[in-house]
């Protein structure tokens with residue numbers, strides 16, 4: 001039964017791996033045989049913590065148990081291919097652990113979820129969204145219309161605006177950005193309101209794959225507008 005699992009180690013079961021558990025003879029009947037997700041390695045025990053999210057939030061001893069790697073077979077389904085409603089459920093429940101499952105234990109899973117979310121977002125939007133591949137910049141100009149600086153937003157970048165607002169700013173987290181175009185326009189609208197003028201700032205959306213590339217492109221675009229009057 002376990003012949004194909006010989007040699008599997010904790011390293012083969014990184015956080016976020018979706019597994020089918022099959023407890024060994026010693027604990028058969030006492031541990032769930034079910035589909036779960038690896039939260040993290042369990043200390044130095046050589047075991048992994050598996051959470052059966054179908055049973056609800058992570059609660060040690062109820063929906064979370066430790067398994068030896070040989071008892072947890074990775075499925076071909078991953079966090080990136082899990083049906084969307086399941087993925088959302090899993091992500092939301094991750095925020096609702098009891099103290100028995102510590103935040104430190106959940107951090108590796110949270111990181112895996114975040115990475116998967118980004119991949120999923122990119123995949124969904126890639127086919128249809130003109131925001132893909134662009135950086136949206138709310139640009140500040142000097143009096144002569146030269147590029148001075150900007151706030152940059154792009155799909156998937158760490159974003160405060162897309163994250164739920166924390167009650168305590170110390171605990172404020174970021175989330176992969178879903179709405180960069182709107183952020184840039186809202187930013188210049190705020191500036192217009194604050195300064196009482198539309199002058200001195202604009203939105204630009206160059207194709208770019210990094211902040212540096214985007215800043216450079218924006219500066220060039222501003223220079224072209226300044227010297228030729230158009231892009």
Ligand SMILES: [Zn+2]
Nearest residue numbers: 159162177178
């Ligand atoms: Zn955002």
